[in-house]
Amino acid sequence: MTQLAKLTPIAELIHRALGAEQFAQSASLFLRLRPADRADVFEILDDEDQTQLLRHLDIPTTADLFDELEDQETAEAAEFISLERLGDVLDEMDPDEAADLLGDLSPEKAELALTEMDEPEDVLPLLSYSDETAGGRMTTAYLCLHPQTTTAEAIEYLRAADPDIDVPYYLFVADESEHLVGVLGLRELVIADPHTTIDSVMDQDAIYVPAVADQEEAARMMTHYDLSVLPVLDEHKHLVGVITHDDILDVIEDEATEDIYRLASVADTDLEPESAVREQLKGRLPWLLLNTVTALFAAWIISIFEDLFVQVAVLAFFQSVVAGQGGSAASQNVAMIVRAIALGKIEPKRVWAILLRQLWVGLLQGIIIGVIIGLGVGIWQGNPYLGMVLGLALIGNMLVAGIVGTLLPLAFQSIGQDPAMTSSVLVTAATDALGFLIFLSLAKMFLPLIIRYLPY
Amino acid sequence: MTQLAKLTPIAELIHRALGAEQFAQSASLFLRLRPADRADVFEILDDEDQTQLLRHLDIPTTADLFDELEDQETAEAAEFISLERLGDVLDEMDPDEAADLLGDLSPEKAELALTEMDEPEDVLPLLSYSDETAGGRMTTAYLCLHPQTTTAEAIEYLRAADPDIDVPYYLFVADESEHLVGVLGLRELVIADPHTTIDSVMDQDAIYVPAVADQEEAARMMTHYDLSVLPVLDEHKHLVGVITHDDILDVIEDEATEDIYRLASVADTDLEPESAVREQLKGRLPWLLLNTVTALFAAWIISIFEDLFVQVAVLAFFQSVVAGQGGSAASQNVAMIVRAIALGKIEPKRVWAILLRQLWVGLLQGIIIGVIIGLGVGIWQGNPYLGMVLGLALIGNMLVAGIVGTLLPLAFQSIGQDPAMTSSVLVTAATDALGFLIFLSLAKMFLPLIIRYLPY
Numbered sequence: 001m002t003q004l005a006k007l008t009p010i011a012e013l014i015h016r017a018l019g020a021e022q023f024a025q026s027a028s029l030f031l032r033l034r035p036a037d038r039a040d041v042f043e044i045l046d047d048e049d050q051t052q053l054l055r056h057l058d059i060p061t062t063a064d065l066f067d068e069l070e071d072q073e074t075a076e077a078a079e080f081i082s083l084e085r086l087g088d089v090l091d092e093m094d095p096d097e098a099a100d101l102l103g104d105l106s107p108e109k110a111e112l113a114l115t116e117m118d119e120p121e122d123v124l125p126l127l128s129y130s131d132e133t134a135g136g137r138m139t140t141a142y143l144c145l146h147p148q149t150t151t152a153e154a155i156e157y158l159r160a161a162d163p164d165i166d167v168p169y170y171l172f173v174a175d176e177s178e179h180l181v182g183v184l185g186l187r188e189l190v191i192a193d194p195h196t197t198i199d200s201v202m203d204q205d206a207i208y209v210p211a212v213a214d215q216e217e218a219a220r221m222m223t224h225y226d227l228s229v230l231p232v233l234d235e236h237k238h239l240v241g242v243i244t245h246d247d248i249l250d251v252i253e254d255e256a257t258e259d260i261y262r263l264a265s266v267a268d269t270d271l272e273p274e275s276a277v278r279e280q281l282k283g284r285l286p287w288l289l290l291n292t293v294t295a296l297f298a299a300w301i302i303s304i305f306e307d308l309f310v311q312v313a314v315l316a317f318f319q320s321v322v323a324g325q326g327g328s329a330a331s332q333n334v335a336m337i338v339r340a341i342a343l344g345k346i347e348p349k350r351v352w353a354i355l356l357r358q359l360w361v362g363l364l365q366g367i368i369i370g371v372i373i374g375l376g377v378g379i380w381q382g383n384p385y386l387g388m389v390l391g392l393a394l395i396g397n398m399l400v401a402g403i404v405g406t407l408l409p410l411a412f413q414s415i416g417q418d419p420a421m422t423s424s425v426l427v428t429a430a431t432d433a434l435g436f437l438i439f440l441s442l443a444k445m446f447l448p449l450i451i452r453y454l455p456y
Numbered sequence: 457m458t459q460l461a462k463l464t465p466i467a468e469l470i471h472r473a474l475g476a477e478q479f480a481q482s483a484s485l486f487l488r489l490r491p492a493d494r495a496d497v498f499e500i501l502d503d504e505d506q507t508q509l510l511r512h513l514d515i516p517t518t519a520d521l522f523d524e525l526e527d528q529e530t531a532e533a534a535e536f537i538s539l540e541r542l543g544d545v546l547d548e549m550d551p552d553e554a555a556d557l558l559g560d561l562s563p564e565k566a567e568l569a570l571t572e573m574d575e576p577e578d579v580l581p582l583l584s585y586s587d588e589t590a591g592g593r594m595t596t597a598y599l600c601l602h603p604q605t606t607t608a609e610a611i612e613y614l615r616a617a618d619p620d621i622d623v624p625y626y627l628f629v630a631d632e633s634e635h636l637v638g639v640l641g642l643r644e645l646v647i648a649d650p651h652t653t654i655d656s657v658m659d660q661d662a663i664y665v666p667a668v669a670d671q672e673e674a675a676r677m678m679t680h681y682d683l684s685v686l687p688v689l690d691e692h693k694h695l696v697g698v699i700t701h702d703d704i705l706d707v708i709e710d711e712a713t714e715d716i717y718r719l720a721s722v723a724d725t726d727l728e729p730e731s732a733v734r735e736q737l738k739g740r741l742p743w744l745l746l747n748t749v750t751a752l753f754a755a756w757i758i759s760i761f762e763d764l765f766v767q768v769a770v771l772a773f774f775q776s777v778v779a780g781q782g783g784s785a786a787s788q789n790v791a792m793i794v795r796a797i798a799l800g801k802i803e804p805k806r807v808w809a810i811l812l813r814q815l816w817v818g819l820l821q822g823i824i825i826g827v828i829i830g831l832g833v834g835i836w837q838g839n840p841y842l843g844m845v846l847g848l849a850l851i852g853n854m855l856v857a858g859i860v861g862t863l864l865p866l867a868f869q870s871i872g873q874d875p876a877m878t879s880s881v882l883v884t885a886a887t888d889a890l891g892f893l894i895f896l897s898l899a900k901m902f903l904p905l906i907i908r909y910l911p912y
Contacts, residue, residue, distance in 0.1 A: 261791055284817070287788075295781065315772070317759045320755070320779065320892075324747065328884075331721060335716050336729050347500075358729065
């Protein structure tokens with residue numbers, strides 16, 4: 001927010017320069033920014049300004065900009081430039097970003113753009129992996145050497161390499177058959193004897209990830225082992241790419257967004273507050289429709305007890321208190337379980353211990369909340385049995401919350417579904433329906449006693 | 457989970473070796489693991505095994521282990537070794553981890569441990585910054601050179617430096633008065649002419665963060681500019697430390713946990729499913745107690761309409777449907793706004809545009825859900841006016857959800873509070889209370905018409 005606020009005046013200046021057709025000046029204002037800030041300023045500009053500005057940037061600057069923009073923005077900006085120019089820009093872009101862009105274009109346009117590229121060979125292998133895999137996150141712009149290279153030769157090689165290389169602080173070592181045999185950090189290279197071969201100084205026990213592995217697995221390995229680069233191998237153990245730490249930051253942020261959205265019943269994780277209304281309805285309505293089914297089911301459960309309300313209207317005040325407290329407690333449980341799963345903190349054999357602990361917490365929370373509300377309402381309504389029924393129902397529903405909130409995400413996980421999909425809607429369905437059922441059943445059981453204290 | 461499952465058998469082997477008093481064998485099994493895996497195995501062992509194992513590890517291995525363990529685990533493990541040994545271990549630990557450990561010990565114990573250290577000067581400056589700031593996250597184990605050093609001298613310096621240095625791929629350049637004047641990547645160092653001075657090849661426009669800045673700001677800068685290291689300056693612009701990319705991964709994961717927990721009304725972000733019951737109650741009950749207040753307020757609103765239920769018991773079935781749908785839609789809104797704020801995607805001047813968009817989405821969701829439920833219930837109960845009232849109330853409460861779910865997190869943000877604190881409890885309080893109010897008020901207004909269609 002601060003960052004965006006700082007850049008808005010610069011975007012304004014560029015907008016004015018473009019409006020006055022001072023194209024050189026607008027481009028030079030733009031170039032004075034760091035690449036990441038250029039992307040933010042570019043996103044603030046409207047379509048017309050973007051088109052004008054792109055016409056007056058050179059190919060390398062455009063490529064840097066496209067590398068930095070978010071995927072969707074890059075695809076939109078690509079529409080503003082000619083196909084021939086797009087080919088040149090793709091050649092200059094980071095291979096992984098270029099592959100993402102090609103994946104976001106229409107298949108026809110992507111094919112045409114590929115034919116316009118001079119060096120499509122860096123990008124082509126990346127296109128075969130889906131976005132959410134290690135292969136989809138990796139880059140091919142790394143340096144790979146033979147194990148018998150001397151360290152002096154390696155330094156020469158480094159000197160000759162493209163200065164824009166994605167992975168500048170590590171060299172990868174592969175044998176004749178392209179099998180990864182080691183990784184060498186630049187520090188070890190620099191301090192080694194210049195005549196030694198790199199296989200004697202490299203780390204021979206490099207951690208790697210299969211290209212088809214989920215990006216989350218790659219992220220977890222890099223976090224766990226504090227890696228700044230992670231080699232990616234194909235099914236023949238050939239080195240095919242490298243994932244860098246900044247990609248992993250994106251993965252972790254994406255996964256967090258996914259968990260937060262799913263827990264809040266938002267199905268489309270690309271949604272933003274200003275996304276098109278149509279997109280928002282597509283991403284949000286399905287869960288509300290499911291909620292409709294479960295809410296009407298809960299209403300049907302209440303309807304079984306219709307007679308009760310005619311006799312004791314006051315019950316209608318408090319049924320939602322039971323359901324609501326259960327829902328809140330269950331959300332707490334789900335959040336803790338989902339997060340523990342995401343951070344790899346749950347040992348399968350601890351599941352029953354966890355359930356037991358959560359039941360215990362549920363029981364205690366139920367007793368505390370139940371006593372407070374039971375006493376409060378008993379006094380407010382001058383009806384001790386109503387208070388007692390309410391208190392008991394709260395204890396019961398808190399136990400339901402403990403069970404459902406713990407087991408539902410674990411069950412989703414065990415059948416290979418995202419535990420965050422449990423979401424508030426499903427868990428609340430259980431605590432609502434069972435909360436009403438427990439409260440109204442208890443009320444029915446104690447009806448003669450409750451009625452005895454009614455004022456009418 | 458997979459990682460933990462893989463390590464459990466090794467922990468079992470070590471447990472057995474310790475039980476049979478084969479200490480050398482247990483230590484050697486332990487040493488064969490990578491440091492990050494050692495931490496996981498260590499955490500699986502019980503207290504007795506941990507104490508035994510620590511007795512048979514050397515100082516550097518213990519220091520590596522303490523670097524890798526989670527903060528709380530490190531503090532617990534530190535209780536198992538003598539104070540003298542702890543001083544030696546602290547000397548060998550990464551300065552930032554050593555500072556964290558000292559902060560987690562009791563003040564008396566921390567002071568005693570400091571006096572046992574040979575080189576407390578690396579750690580002391582870190583102790584003055586609180587955990588959640590850039591200063592609290594930084595390390596002092598980096599290399600800093602004078603601008604007039606030649607690149608050949610810099611390489612010699614690198615060769616002589618501690619091989620365990622935290623920041624091995626960057627050199628920092630500071631002048632006589634310790635002001636940061638540049639940063640030099642090892643790649644630029646390696647490929648530069650050996651006789652040139654480093655000020656001519658360094659990046660003179662290094663991005664930095666103030667030591668007192670929030671760790672989240674440091675994380676945002678590193679993500680935004682794709683940095684793997686970020687220099688930290690004190691109030692005199694002196695270089696005092698460096699934050700590395702792996703620390704930022706931790707910050708981002710911590711912040712995501714915080715958001716997820718707060719949105720689900722869990723106040724203590726350190727809670728895990730198996731945390732002590734006492735801790736769980738401390739971290740979870742306060743929100744449920746607040747929920748008690750708001751739920752009883754909502755019950756009081758319903759109680760205003762007591763007469764209605766006596767006449768039309770059926771109303772009691774559906775009031776929760778209105779409240780529940782509003783609550784779900786509001787949670788969707790809150791999640792989107794909180795995430796957009798966390799990722800720095802909200803421009804202050806777009807707030808009204810966002811609110812308008814969310815009202816529009818709320819209206820459309822209200823109409824769709826309202827028509828479905830209104831028609832369904834109208835037919836189910838054979839009561840068109842009940843269906844109409846329900847449909848209108850749903851539209852109204854969806855608009856409430858759009859307003860509250862959008863403005864409440866933005867308001868929290870603008871007064872410097874965490875927008876995720878809005879949490880389900882507060883937002884649901886609004887959609888519950890207003891949902892009941894809207895539905896029952898409409899029902900009262902149309903009461904004669906609804907009654908006309910009642911079966912009794």
